[in-house]
Amino acid sequence: MKNKVLSMPRWVKALILFAIIVVGFVVYRRSKSSQGQPPQYQTAKIEQGTITATISVSGSVTTSNSRTVTTTASGVVKKVYVKEGQKVTVGTPILSIDLDLNGRQKYQSAYSSYQSAQNNLKSAQNKILDLESTLVNAKNIFDNQWSGKSPDDPTYKQKYNDYLSAQASYDNQQNVIKQVQSSLEASRLAFQLASATVYSPISGTVSAVSLTPGMILNPTSDSANSSNSENKIAIVKTAANPSISVSLTETDVSRVKVGHKAVIVLDAYPDKTFSGSVIAVDTTGTVASGVVSYPATILFDTGSDDILPNMSVSVNIITNSKTDILKVESSAVQSQSGQTVLRVIKNGQLDYLPVEVGLRSDSEVEIVSGATLGQEVVTNIINPTSSSSSGSGTSVFGSFSQQGGANRMMRLP
Numbered sequence: 223m224k225n226k227v228l229s230m231p232r233w234v235k236a237l238i239l240f241a242i243i244v245v246g247f248v249v250y251r252r253s254k255s256s257q258g259q260p261p262q263y264q265t266a267k268i269e270q271g272t273i274t275a276t277i278s279v280s281g282s283v284t285t286s287n288s289r290t291v292t293t294t295a296s297g298v299v300k301k302v303y304v305k306e307g308q309k310v311t312v313g314t315p316i317l318s319i320d321l322d323l324n325g326r327q328k329y330q331s332a333y334s335s336y337q338s339a340q341n342n343l344k345s346a347q348n349k350i351l352d353l354e355s356t357l358v359n360a361k362n363i364f365d366n367q368w369s370g371k372s373p374d375d376p377t378y379k380q381k382y383n384d385y386l387s388a389q390a391s392y393d394n395q396q397n398v399i400k401q402v403q404s405s406l407e408a409s410r411l412a413f414q415l416a417s418a419t420v421y422s423p424i425s426g427t428v429s430a431v432s433l434t435p436g437m438i439l440n441p442t443s444d445s446a447n448s449s450n451s452e453n454k455i456a457i458v459k460t461a462a463n464p465s466i467s468v469s470l471t472e473t474d475v476s477r478v479k480v481g482h483k484a485v486i487v488l489d490a491y492p493d494k495t496f497s498g499s500v501i502a503v504d505t506t507g508t509v510a511s512g513v514v515s516y517p518a519t520i521l522f523d524t525g526s527d528d529i530l531p532n533m534s535v536s537v538n539i540i541t542n543s544k545t546d547i548l549k550v551e552s553s554a555v556q557s558q559s560g561q562t563v564l565r566v567i568k569n570g571q572l573d574y575l576p577v578e579v580g581l582r583s584d585s586e587v588e589i590v591s592g593a594t595l596g597q598e599v600v601t602n603i604i605n606p607t608s609s610s611s612s613g614s615g616t617s618v619f620g621s622f623s624q625q626g627g628a629n630r631m632m633r634l635p
Contacts, residue, residue, distance in 0.1 A: 261603050261604060261605055262603070262604040263567065263572075263600045263602070263603055263604070264600070264601045264602035264603075264604070265567075265598050265599060265600055265601060266550065266551050266554060266598070266599060266601050267596050267597065267598050267599070268548055268549070268550045268589060268593050268594065268595055268596060268597045268598075268599065269548070269549055269550070269595070270546060270547070270548055270549070270595055271545075271546075271547070271549055272543065272544065272545045272546075272547075273543070273544050273547060273549050273581050273582070273583050273586050273587075273588050274540055274542075274543045274583055275540070275541050275542040275543070275581055275582065275583050276485075276538040276539060276540050276541065276583065276584070277470075277474050277477060277478060277538070277539045277541055278536070278537070278538050278539075279468040279469065279470060279474075279518075279536075279537050279539065280468065280534065280535065280536050280537065281466050281467050281468030281469065281520075281534075281535055281537060282466065282467060282532050282533060282534055282535060283464055283465070283466055283488075283529055283530065283531055283532060283533045283535060284464070284465050284466065284467050284519075284531065285464075285531040285532075286462070286464065286465045287459060287460050287461075287462040287463065287464050287465070287525070288426070288457050288458065288459040288460065288531065289423055289424050289426070289457070289458050289459075289460075290454055290456075290457055291316055291420060291422060291423065291454070291455040291456045291457065291458060292415065292452035292453060292454055292455060293319070293415055293416075293417075293420045293439070293452065293453050293455055294328060294412070294415040294416050294442045294451070294452055294453070295319050295321060295325045295328070295329065295415070295416050295417065295418060295420075295439060295453075296319075296321070296322050296324050296325040296328070296439050296440055296441040296442065296453075297319045297320050297321040297322040297325045297418075297438070297439055298319065298320045298322070298436065298437070298438055298439075299317055299318075299319060299320075299433050299434065299435050299436060299437045299438075299439065300317075300318045300319060300320045300435060301317060301318045301435055302316070302317045302431065302433060302434060302435060303315045303316060303317060303318075304316055304317075304422075304428045304431065304456070305428070305431065306428065306429060306430075306431055307427060307428065307429070308427070308428045309425075309426070309427050309428075310422045310425065310426065310427075310428055310458060311422070311425045312422060312423065312424055312425050313421050313422065314421065314422040315419055315420070315421055315422075316420045316421060316422055316428075316455055316456060317419075317420050317433060317455065318418055318419045318420075319418045319419070319420070319439060320418070321418050322441075324441040325416070325418075325439075325441070328416045328441075329413075329416045329417065329418070331416075332409070332412045332413040332415075332416040333413055333416075335409045335412065335413070336406075336409040336410055336412070336413040338409075339402070339405050339406040339408075339409040339410075340406060342402050342405070342406070343399070343402045343403060343406050346395065346398050346399045346402045347399065349395055350392065350395045350396065350399060353388070353391050353392045353395050354392060356388045356391070356392075357385075357388040357389055357391075357392045359388075360381075360384045360385040360387075360388040361385050361388070361389075363381060363384075363385075364381045364382055364384070364385045367381070368381045368382070415452065420455055422458055423458070424458050424460065425458075425460070426458040426459050426460040426461070427458065427459050427460075428456055428457070428458055429456065429457045429458075429459055430456055430457040431455070431456045432454065432455065432456065433455060439453050440453070461525075462525075463521055463522040463523065463524060463525045464521075464522050464525060464529050464531075465501070465519050465520060465521045465522065466486065466498065466519070466520040466521075466522070466535055466537065467517060467518075467519060468517070468518050468519075468520060468537055469515040469516065469517055469518070470503070470515065470516040470517075470518050471514075471515065471516075472507070472514045472515075472516070475503065475505065475507070475516040475518075477541045478500060478503055478518060478539055478541060479500065479503070479541075480500055480501060480502065480503060481499060481500060482499065482500045482539050482540060482541060483497065483498070483499050483539075483540045484497065484498045484499060484500065484520050484537050484538065484539045484540065485497060485537070485538045485540070486498050486520070486522065486535055486536075486537050487535065487536045487537075488528075488529065488533050488534070488535050489533065489534040489535065489536070490528075490530075490533055490534075491528060494528070496522055496523070496524070496526070496529075497522075497523045497524075498520045498521055498522045498523055498537075499520065499521060499523065500518060500519070500520055500539060501519050501520065501521045502518065502519040503516065503517075503518045503519075504516055504517040504518065520537060520539075542581055544580070544581050544588060547580070547581075547588050547589075548588065548589040548590075548593065548594075548595060549586045549587065549588055549589065550564070550586065550587055550589055550593075550599060551585065551586060551587075551601050552582060552583075552584075552585055552586060552587050553601045553602060554587075554599045554600065554601045555577075555579060555587045556574075558574050561574075561576050562576065562577055562578070562579055563575055563576050563577065564577050564589075564592075564593055564599045564600075565599060565600035565603075566597070566598070566599055566600065567598070567600065572600065572603075575592060575593060575599075576592055577589055577590075577591065577592030577593050578590040578591045578592055
């Protein structure tokens, strides 16, 4: 390489040397020029107004104000008794079905199970009457003849044990009756679902009637894992407003209370805004993959036909709000030597003003004391040498969006 340079013509060597001198001179001039420029400051004034603190969550619309009408029967639809938008009450016939062979067999099986459950309940109720009689008799004998005797008396122990045994048998039979009643209710519902006539399970307005006379209802599966265990017939919607299910983080759950208002936006209608309020917070929480979440329910303030079950939503829960307070952009609030401060220009120099802060939002902070209305503070420092921003301290509220319209540039002389 050295030999190549030495072998170059003199005019080439002179040109290279000249280029090096020019570049060095330009760099030197720029360095000297930038050293003489003071930093630039973006500033804003302390204002009076309102601060609203919110928590942003996402979730989906639940079906708490509607019920799906279903059937396990199969066959041909014979008659539809209702139409879209019709109001119905509990037990109103929705449609009738001409059952096919599978439907008739399922109906007979469900009816037999229902009758068997009824008989089991009668038998259990008759048995508890006998046990109640035995218990009363054992208690009377012990109370009237042996309660005042010595506990060490063998007969006393026997009569007392007879009383305890009768009580235990009676209590056990009560639990048996509860189980039989539960089985009876399940068999009743299964029998009703297999019936040739489908009835409305609740009062409300009918929608999504999906069948007409002559249409076929195919046999359904009895498997608990099957997604086709019931045929959907229609939906009955009540006058209640729909609700939303959301999950709160462990850092947010303590801030959300029942009654807090919420601003709701559905993903399907991004240009529409709905309002609601928190009606329930499950503070027990659930753990999934090591992450804790706390379910909460938000009720819409008003209903709308546009709000459908399972729609995705974005929610801002308003946890606090203050009016007529002093506030400033969050980027103006810094932490300096363990104190919360505002940066101000004093006598041409950057200075730090200790303040007490209160409520904060995503972009603003309440000034409780230490500063005055209209006072100008520094929100950002721009170093002209590197054309970069400098905080000269750390914001105690992290990175929040700035309101650029309220800022102005200041360059010290």
